[in-house]
Amino acid sequence: MTATVQNLILPWLDAFVTALLPLLFALGLAWLRRHHLNTTFLAILGQAAGAAYQQLVQSGAKITDSVSLHAALAEGVSYLAANLPRAMQAQGITPERAAAMVAAELGRLLAVDPTINVGSSSAPATTSSSVKA
Numbered sequence: 001m002t003a004t005v006q007n008l009i010l011p012w013l014d015a016f017v018t019a020l021l022p023l024l025f026a027l028g029l030a031w032l033r034r035h036h037l038n039t040t041f042l043a044i045l046g047q048a049a050g051a052a053y054q055q056l057v058q059s060g061a062k063i064t065d066s067v068s069l070h071a072a073l074a075e076g077v078s079y080l081a082a083n084l085p086r087a088m089q090a091q092g093i094t095p096e097r098a099a100a101m102v103a104a105e106l107g108r109l110l111a112v113d114p115t116i117n118v119g120s121s122s123a124p125a126t127t128s129s130s131v132k133a
Helices: 002-059 066-083 085-091 095-112
Strands: none
Touching: 002 066, 002 085, 002 095, 066 085, 066 095
8 A cells, every 4th residue: 555655656646746836826827917906907097086086186176177077087098007007908998997996096095185175055066275286
C-alpha cells in the first residue's frame, strides 16, 4: 500500500499541482489587475465629481439651476474622459453614462456638504457664498 502511494499517487499529485500553479498564478494576477483598475476608476470618478462640485460652487448659482448643473457635469465628464479615455472606451461608457456616474458622485458630495441648503420654498437651494474654491 505504501509503495502504491509513493509510486502512483504522489507523482500524479505532484504533476497536477505543478500544472495547476501557473493557472492559479495567472488567475491571481488577473484578479489583482481587475481590482486595481476598479479602484483607479472609482478614484478618478471621485475626482471628476470633485471637479464638477468645484465648478458648481464657483458659479455661485443655485444648485437647482439646470444651466450651472449641466456646466458642472460637463466639467466632471471632461475630467473623467481626459484621465480615463481608454478605460471608458474599453468598457463602452458613453458620455451620457459618464454624466450619470459623475452626477451620482456629485450627489454624494452635495449630500454631506453642510453649506448646501435644499430646504423649503422660503429657503432656496443655493451654494454658500462663504465657500471659496
